[in-house]
Structures are given as structure tokens and as C-alpha cells.
Amino acid sequence: MIEMIDLKDYLKGIESVETVYGQKAKEREDRLTKPRGSLGRLEELAIEIASMKREAIPRINRKVIFTFAGDHGVVAEGVSAFPQEVTPQMVYNFINNGAAINVLARQAGADIVIADLGVAADLNIDHPNFRDRKINRGTGNFTNGPAMTREEAVKSISAGIEIFEEEHRKGKIDLVGTGEMGIGNTTPAAAILAVISGENIENIVGRGTGIDDDGLIRKISAIKRGIECNQPDKNDGIDILQKVGGYEIGGLVGVILGAARNRVPVLIDGFISTSAALLARLLNPVSVQYMLASHLSDERGHGKMLEILNKKPILDLGMRLGEGTGAALAMHIVEAAVRILNEMATFESAGVSSKE
Amino acid sequence: MIEMIDLKDYLKGIESVETVYGQKAKEREDRLTKPRGSLGRLEELAIEIASMKREAIPRINRKVIFTFAGDHGVVAEGVSAFPQEVTPQMVYNFINNGAAINVLARQAGADIVIADLGVAADLNIDHPNFRDRKINRGTGNFTNGPAMTREEAVKSISAGIEIFEEEHRKGKIDLVGTGEMGIGNTTPAAAILAVISGENIENIVGRGTGIDDDGLIRKISAIKRGIECNQPDKNDGIDILQKVGGYEIGGLVGVILGAARNRVPVLIDGFISTSAALLARLLNPVSVQYMLASHLSDERGHGKMLEILNKKPILDLGMRLGEGTGAALAMHIVEAAVRILNEMATFESAGVSSKE
Numbered sequence: 001m002i003e004m005i006d007l008k009d010y011l012k013g014i015e016s017v018e019t020v021y022g023q024k025a026k027e028r029e030d031r032l033t034k035p036r037g038s039l040g041r042l043e044e045l046a047i048e049i050a051s052m053k054r055e056a057i058p059r060i061n062r063k064v065i066f067t068f069a070g071d072h073g074v075v076a077e078g079v080s081a082f083p084q085e086v087t088p089q090m091v092y093n094f095i096n097n098g099a100a101i102n103v104l105a106r107q108a109g110a111d112i113v114i115a116d117l118g119v120a121a122d123l124n125i126d127h128p129n130f131r132d133r134k135i136n137r138g139t140g141n142f143t144n145g146p147a148m149t150r151e152e153a154v155k156s157i158s159a160g161i162e163i164f165e166e167e168h169r170k171g172k173i174d175l176v177g178t179g180e181m182g183i184g185n186t187t188p189a190a191a192i193l194a195v196i197s198g199e200n201i202e203n204i205v206g207r208g209t210g211i212d213d214d215g216l217i218r219k220i221s222a223i224k225r226g227i228e229c230n231q232p233d234k235n236d237g238i239d240i241l242q243k244v245g246g247y248e249i250g251g252l253v254g255v256i257l258g259a260a261r262n263r264v265p266v267l268i269d270g271f272i273s274t275s276a277a278l279l280a281r282l283l284n285p286v287s288v289q290y291m292l293a294s295h296l297s298d299e300r301g302h303g304k305m306l307e308i309l310n311k312k313p314i315l316d317l318g319m320r321l322g323e324g325t326g327a328a329l330a331m332h333i334v335e336a337a338v339r340i341l342n343e344m345a346t347f348e349s350a351g352v353s354s355k356e
Numbered sequence: 357m358i359e360m361i362d363l364k365d366y367l368k369g370i371e372s373v374e375t376v377y378g379q380k381a382k383e384r385e386d387r388l389t390k391p392r393g394s395l396g397r398l399e400e401l402a403i404e405i406a407s408m409k410r411e412a413i414p415r416i417n418r419k420v421i422f423t424f425a426g427d428h429g430v431v432a433e434g435v436s437a438f439p440q441e442v443t444p445q446m447v448y449n450f451i452n453n454g455a456a457i458n459v460l461a462r463q464a465g466a467d468i469v470i471a472d473l474g475v476a477a478d479l480n481i482d483h484p485n486f487r488d489r490k491i492n493r494g495t496g497n498f499t500n501g502p503a504m505t506r507e508e509a510v511k512s513i514s515a516g517i518e519i520f521e522e523e524h525r526k527g528k529i530d531l532v533g534t535g536e537m538g539i540g541n542t543t544p545a546a547a548i549l550a551v552i553s554g555e556n557i558e559n560i561v562g563r564g565t566g567i568d569d570d571g572l573i574r575k576i577s578a579i580k581r582g583i584e585c586n587q588p589d590k591n592d593g594i595d596i597l598q599k600v601g602g603y604e605i606g607g608l609v610g611v612i613l614g615a616a617r618n619r620v621p622v623l624i625d626g627f628i629s630t631s632a633a634l635l636a637r638l639l640n641p642v643s644v645q646y647m648l649a650s651h652l653s654d655e656r657g658h659g660k661m662l663e664i665l666n667k668k669p670i671l672d673l674g675m676r677l678g679e680g681t682g683a684a685l686a687m688h689i690v691e692a693a694v695r696i697l698n699e700m701a702t703f704e705s706a707g708v709s710s711k712e
Contacts, residue, residue, distance in 0.1 A: 033449055034456050035437070035565040039681070040654055040674025081391070081711050089708040093389055098701025100390050107688075107695055209391040210711065298396055316672065317689070318396025325395070332463075332688035333673070339463055345454025352445040355437050355566065 007154055010161060011284045014260045022051035025058075031346040035355070041314065045292070045337035052265050052290055053174075060174040060338050063110035063331055064167055065324040066255045067094060067101055067179035068160070070118035070248030071138030073147065075184040077222040081211045082183050084138075088121040090181045095127050100321055101179055104328035108335075110177065112324075115163055117156055118247030119182075133159040135247045139188075142226040146243045147188065153242035153250055157283075160254020161261075168262055175334060176259045176266040177294070178273040179324020180248045184208075186299060189275035191223045191244035193301055195232045196278050197308060206271070206300030206320075237282030245279070252276035253283065260287035267327040267334065270297035270320065274305040281309065294330035295319060363510055366517065367640045370616045373407040380412035381405075387702040391711070397670065401648070401693035408621050408646050409530075416530040416694050419466035419687055420523055421680040422611045423450060423457055423535035424516070426474035426604030427494030429503065431540040433578040437567045438539050440494075444477040446537045451483050456677055457535055460684035464691075466533065468680075471519055473512055474603025475538075489515040491603045495544075498582040502599045503544065509598040509606055513639075516610020517617075524618055531690060532615045532622040533650070534629040535680020536604045540564075542655060545631035547579045547600035549657050551588045552634050553664060562627070562656030562676075593638030601635070608632035609639065616643035623683040623690065626653035626676065630661040637665065650686035651675060 025047045030036050037043060049058050069091050075084050093099045094114045097106075105112045115131035116123050120138030135155050139147035148156075167173060186208035194201050205220050223244075230243035241250050253276045259266035260280070268277045268291050280287045293311035296302060298320040306313060314330045347354045381403045386392050393399060405414050425447050431440050449455045450470045453462075461468045471487035472479050476494030491511050495503035504512075523529060542564035550557050561576050579600075586599035597606050609632045615622035616636070624633045624647050636643045649667035652658060654676040662669060670686045703710045 032456075033446065033454060034677050038565070038654075038675065038677040039456065040676065042673060042675065083709050086709050089706070090389065093701060093706045093708060096701070096706065098389060098706045100388075100395065100696060100700055103695050103699040104692055106699075107692055209394065298394075314673075315689075317398060317670075319394065319398065320396065321390050321394040329689065329692055333671075333685065336460055336463055336685055339459050340456060343459040343462075344456055345449060345452070350445070350449045350452065350454045352449060353439055353442050 007158060010261065014284050014286045016286055017051040017289045018054045019051045021054050021056050022047040024056035025050035025341055028341060032344040033347055033350050033352045039340060042337040042340055045334055046341040049265050049338060052263055054263060057341055058338055059342060060335050062171050062173050063108060063175045064113060064173050065101065065105050065110050065177035065179055065328055066113050067181060067324050068115045068117050068248040068251040070182045070246045071120035072182060072184035072188060072246055073139045073141035074143060074187050074222055076141050077143055077218055078215060079187045079219040079222055080184040081209045084120060084183045087181060087183045088119050088123055091116065091119060091123060095125055095130060099323060100325050101323035101328060104325050108328045108331040110328060110331060113163060113167055115251060117159060117251040131163050133163065139246055142230060142244045143222050144229060146230055147245055148242055150238060150242045153238050156247045156250025157254040160251035161258045164255045164258030173264050175331060176255065176264050177324045177327030177331060178252050178255055178266065178269050179327060180252060180272050180322055182246060182248050185246055185272050187219055187222060188244055188246045188249060189272040190301055191226055192240055192275040192278060193305055194223060195227060195234050195240050195244065197304055199304060204301035204304055235282065237279040241279055249276045253279045256280040257283065257287055260290040265292055266290055267292050267294040267330050269294055269324050269327040270322050271299040271302045272322055274302060277309060278305060295326035363514060366617065370640050370642045372642055373645045374410045375407045377410050377412050378403040378407035381697055384697060388700040389703055389706050389708045395696060398693040398696055401690055402697040405621050405694060408619055410619060413697055414694055415698060416691050418527050418529050419464060419531045420529050421457065421461050421466050421468050421533035421535055421684055422519065423468060423537060423680050424471045424473050424604035424607040426538045426602045427476035428538060428540040428544060428602055429495045429497035430499060430543050430578055432497050433499055433574055434571060435543045435575040435578055436540040437565045437571065440476060440539045443475050443537060443539045444479055447472065447475060447479060451481055451486060455679060456681050457679035457684060460681050464684045464687040466684060466687060469519060469523055471607060473515060473607040487519050489519065495602055498586060498600045499578050500585060502586055503601055504598055506594060506598045509594050512603045512606025513610040516607035517614045520611045520614030529620050531687060532620050533680045533683030533687060534608050534611055534622065534625050535683060536608060536628050536678055538602060538604050541602055541628050543575055543578060544600055544602045544605060545628040546657055547582055548596055548631040548634060549661055550579060551583060551590050551596050551600065553660055555660060560657030560660055591638065593635040597635055605632045609635045612636040613639065613643055616646040621648055622646055623648050623650040623686050625650055625680050625683040626678050627655040627658045628678055630658060633665060634661060651682035
């Protein structure tokens with residue numbers, strides 16, 4: 001287990017992308033049989049990935065989606081439309097291949113790693129895709145104290161790093177997606193955004209899985225009380241995670257940092273995953289260079305998150321499911337970008353005349 | 357060859373979608389292990405496709421992209437950044453698997469059918485994916501007369517229908533994409549839009565493959581003169597095609613009508629493909645029910661086209677290449693929608709509690 005001191009060391013190992021490789025990718029793109037720039041975002045993505053991976057013509061072989069689960073004490077405030085028992089039920093659904101992320105990861109040719117970071121139930125799962133890294137049985141209710149201890153916050157991040165590193169050792173990962181499951185977790189995600197952005201809470205809180213008007217009022221109130229009671233330091237990612245975050249969110253911070261450290265592009269999923277990205281940015285702003293925004297979630301406040309990260313979403317399909325579903329879909333687009341760079345003919349090789 | 361009289365008969369055979377199947381698909385979606393509606397556009401797409409295919413749980417097995425080539429007499433007016441010889445060169449590139457559409461169709465698992473509808477060069481191609489349906493060696497320059505005869509316009513549409521029907525007979529097609537190649541063909545596409553929309557030509561003409569400011573002025577002038585000289589009837593799709601269209605555009609009108617007639621969803625690609633969709637709509641407005649807008653092209657005026665068709669693009673990636681590249685990319689999203697419907701567990705089957 002990585003301790004606080006080691007985490008600081010680990011963070012120092014994250015290096016800036018090398019744009020010289022992106023430049024080489026662009027030079028090749030300009031020689032391919034199409035008008036320059038005519039593949040728009042696909043061309044930009046290939047350039048970014050070349051810079052991240054430090055390869056002029058990168059390839060994407062192994063793709064992995066990390067879907068982490070955790071529970072939230074704040075559900076006691078009536079902030080979610082679904083009961084807490086759904087968190088473990090959905091973990092079993094992931095293991096049995098019945099969830100949306102299973103379908104979409106299979107289509108994308110991506111492996112899935114499911115991990116329990118803090119589900120409030122005993123899971124009895126022995127499966128190659130499952131990692132038991134339970135830190136606690138759900139967070140504390142942050143309306144009357146911190147969600148977790150500072151030690152637990154660090155532990156959740158290091159668990160994520162370790163899960164990523166272990167998987168990357170097993171087989172080099174070329175593209176990562178983040179995902180999560182945790183009843184109530186749009187509430188901590190919105191709280192994280194509220195602390196970091198300083199926005200009015202009413203403007204950035206959405207309906208999550210579909211809470212009604214009364215629930216929305218309770219949710220806004222819970223976030224306000226949580227921030228008031230805990231006073232998180234908006235410049236300290238670990239402090240925010242500890243006071244109003246969640247274990248699965250901390251785990252995803254670790255996955256994002258692990259990807260950045262290993263120069264692997266990471267597709268950030270929706271509202272909760274992006275709250276983890278905001279925390280990763282506070283821990284080391286260089287990590288943002290390895291992030292790709294997979295989609296614009298339908299959850300209110302997600303646009304604000306992407307604005308802070310200065311990321312343009314690849315897809316905009318009105319989705320708000322989480323689990324990594326947006327990341328899985330965006331993998332097709334990222335892979336298309338890289339395939340274009342690898343597989344298209346040049347004007348010279350195809351004997352096609354270029355622009356007059 | 358289908359004559360005018362037969363085309364009228366063929367058009368009568370296009371039947372409305374059956375929304376009762378979409379309703380059944382929606383009922384199933386609402387029982388799947390996710391909050392209702394949380395997969396946004398994916399859920400809508402699966403519903404639309406169920407209605408088109410008249411199956412409550414449709415599947416997508418065979419996907420085909422039809423990429424049609426043709427040349428344009430109007431290039432004599434200096435409206436394109438590339439020389440006309442690029443049209444046949446790119447057809448050879450398609451056959452040799454070097455073009456963007458080859459890469460993206462392969463990734464999407466789609467077959468490609470390339471056809472010569474009116475390339476201004478002799479092509480000597482014997483390849484299973486190639487169809488020689490040349491109607492003429494390029495259209496006439498529409499600034500001083502019609503692009504083609506009315507007979508040729510009908511012939512190009514019937515050729516598209518026949519190519520589609522032949523392919524559909526070989527193996528049932530579940531999802532179609534349209535695509536094209538033809539130096540100068542954003543000019544006829546913009547002319548078609550100008551006639552149908554009545555918009556100011558300056559507002560809907562773009563730079564195509566990347567023409568400079570002077571070229572843009574020439575292009576606008578050519579379209580103005582073409583419309584003035586030919587006076588196309590804005591309610592007669594064949595008249596518009598004849599006077600300011602192109603052979604490959606007519607062929608794509610045929611593919612779209614063929615798809616609609618056979619209840620096969622058709623992903624309309626970018627600016628030129630959508631001009632064909634506008635003509636198909638004039639020939640039979642019911643055909644619009646089978647169209648899906650794959651993406652929003654970066655070519656100016658495409659948004660206006662989608663507005664007329666009342667279609668929301670699936671992707672928005674700043675692309676403007678044509679060939680069917682947007683359609684190929686959108687196939688992943690459409691397939692995801694249908695897979696979700698087929699493969700996800702229900703709340704009952706997975707033992708997951710539903711909303712409180």
C-alpha cells in the first residue's frame with residue numbers, strides 16, 4: 001500500500017506529454033489521401049495520443065475500463081432515487097455481464113476491471129475481473145462530519161493506482177476508460193465541483209438517477225450543509241476527497257494518475273468520473289494532459305467540470321448512466337483516429353494528386 | 357433499368373415506419389438495469405430502429421456503405437481546390453483499401469460498395485466491390501445549361517436503387533451508410549440546398565475540400581448563375597437533380613429510397629449525401645422516416661440541411677471528408693443502441709431493485 005509520502009513521490013513521476021510526437025503525427029496526417037484537416041476531431045485526437053504515448057504513429061491494442069463501486073453515507077439524507085442495496089446488486093450484475101457497461105465494453109473490445117472500494121455490504125465474489133479493495137462499508141454522512149479520514153482518502157487513491165499498475169503489468173494498456181457505480185454518488189461529485197468551482201450549488205446539482213423535486217431540494221441542502229460543516233480546502237484534492245468525496249471516486253483519482261504516470265490516454269466518463277479528474281488535477285495538473293473527455297453528460301454541472309479541465313467532449317448523446325458507458329463508446333472514436341493514422345495511404349503511395 | 361413510370365411505382369412501395377415496434381422496444385428498455393432514459397440518444401435510436409425494421413428487438417448483422425463517384429462539369433468554373441483527375445485516382449484508392457472510408461468501414465465491420473455513376477475518365481476496374489454504372493463522363497457545366505438530361509437523372513436514381521436491391525438480395529442489409537467522391541461536388545450539393553431552402557447562397561456555401569477566398573467567390577457565382585440559368589422547380593426532386601445535381605448524388609437518392617422501401621435504416625453521411633436525402637424527401641417524404649443523420653459536417657450549410665430534414669446529428673466531430681466516413685463512425689453508436697436492447701439484463705433477471 002502506497003502511503004502519503006509515497007503518493008507524493010508517485011505524483012512527481014508524472015511527466016508532460018511530448019508534443020514533438022504529435023507534430024510528427026500531424027505531418028503524416030497531412031500526407032494522407034484527404035484534404036488537410038478534413039477529419040476534424042479525429043486528426044486532433046491522433047495528434048494528442050501521439051504526444052501522450054511518445055510515438056509518432058501510436059497503436060491501440062489493449063483497452064481497459066476500470067469500474068469502481070462504493071457507497072455513500074449521505075444517502076441517509078434522501079438524495080437518491082434508488083435504494084442503497086442497488087450498489088452491490090449492480091456489482092453482481094457487472095460480474096454476470098448484464099449491465100450496460102458489459103455490453104458496451106464487449107462491443108469496444110475492452111476489458112473491464114470491477115473493484116469494490118467501499119460498498120456497504122459484504123461481497124462474496126471470486127472472479128478474475130474483480131478486485132476486493134474495500135476501504136470501509138460506505139463513507140460517513142458528510143452533512144455531519146467528514147466522509148472519511150485523510151488516511152482513507154490516501155488509501156483509496158493508492159488502491160486505484162495499484163489496481164491500474166497491476167493491470168498494466170499484466171499487459172500493456174493503450175487506452176483507459178474510467179467508470180463507477182455507487183448509489184448517491186452524484187451528491188459527492190457535485191459537492192466536489194461546488195468546492196472547486198465556487199459556483200452556486202443550485203446551478204450545478206442535477207437529478208442523478210432521476211430524483212424528484214423534493215429530492216433535489218434535499219440534495220442541494222445536503223451538499224450545502226456538507227461543505228459548511230467540513231470546510232474543505234479547495235486547493236487540496238485529498239482534503240476535498242476526505243471531507244465530501246467517496247471511496248470509488250478516490251480509486252478513480254488513482255486510475256487517472258496511474259494512466260498519466262504511465263503515459264496512457266485516459267477517457268474520463270461522466271459526472272462522477274470527471275469529479276475524480278478534477279481531484280487528480282489538484283494533485284498534479286500535468287495529469288490533465290493525459291485526459292480525454294469522452295462525452296458531455298446529461299447531468300447538470302458536467303459542462304462546468306469540463307470547462308475547468310478545458311476539455312471538449314468527444315460525444316454528446318444525452319447520457320447519464322455512468323459505469324464507464326460514455327468512455328466505452330468514445331473508444332470507437334479514439335480508435336478510429338489512431339487507425340486513420342496507421343492505415344490510410346499517402347498521396348504519394350496511392351498516386352493521388354494533391355491540392356492545386 | 358427502371359424507367360420513370362417504374363420509379364413512380366417503386367416510390368409508392370415505401371411504407372411508413374410502425375411505431376408499435378418502437379413502443380415495444382421502449383417497454384423493454386425501461387426494464388433494463390439502468391435508470392429510465394439514462395442512455396439518452398442510444399435509447400431513442402434503438403426505438404427508431406425497431407419502428408423502421410418492424411421488430412421489437414432488432415439486430416444489426418450486415419452493414420453496407422455505398423460510396424458513389426461522379427464528376428462535375430462545373431469544375432471548369434474553378435470551384436474546387438483539387439484537380440478533377442483526383443476523382444478516378446480516389447476510386448482506385450478505394451479499391452486498394454487506402455482511403456479513409458476503407459479504414460473506417462473495416463473498423464465498423466461494414467462492407468463497401470463502390471460505384472462509378474459518372475466519372476469523367478475510363479476506369480478499368482474488375483473487383484467484387486465495384487459496380488460500373490457510368491451514365492456519362494461527368495455532368496455538364498450547369499452555369500450554362502442543365503447538368504444532365506431528365507432521362508439521365510432518372511437513370512442515376514434507378515441505378516442507385518438497383519445497386520442497393522442487388523446487394524440486399526445477396527445478403528439482407530440491416531444498416532446502410534451513404535458516401536460519395538467527386539471533385540467539385542459540394543457545388544451541386546449547395547445548389548440543391550439553395551433551390552430547396554431558398555436561403556441566401558452566401559449563407560450556405562462552404563469551402564469544400566478547402567478552396568481559398570477567390571475560389572469561394574467563384575463558387576458562389578457559379579451556383580447563382582446555375583440556378584438563374586436553369587430555374588429548377590423546388591418541388592420537383594428530379595428537376596433539381598437534372599439541372600444542378602450530379603450522377604453520384606442521383607445514385608445516392610436511389611440508395612436512400614431503396615433502403616426506405618426495404619425498411620432498412622440509412623445513415624446519411626455529410627453535406628453531399630444530405631443533398632441526396634433532400635431530393636429523396638421530395639420524391640417521397642416517407643423516406644425521411646428511415647434516415648438517420650450520422651454527423652454534423654463542418655461544411656457550411658449542412659446544419660440547414662438537417663434542419664429541413666428535422667434530424668439531429670449523432671456525431672459532431674468537425675469532419676468534412678465525405679466518402680461515407682461520418683456514416684461509418686456513427687455505425688458504432690447505432691450498433692451500441694441495438695446491442696443494449698438485445699444484451700442487457702432486466703431488473704427482474706438480474707435481481708436488481710428498481711426505483712424507490
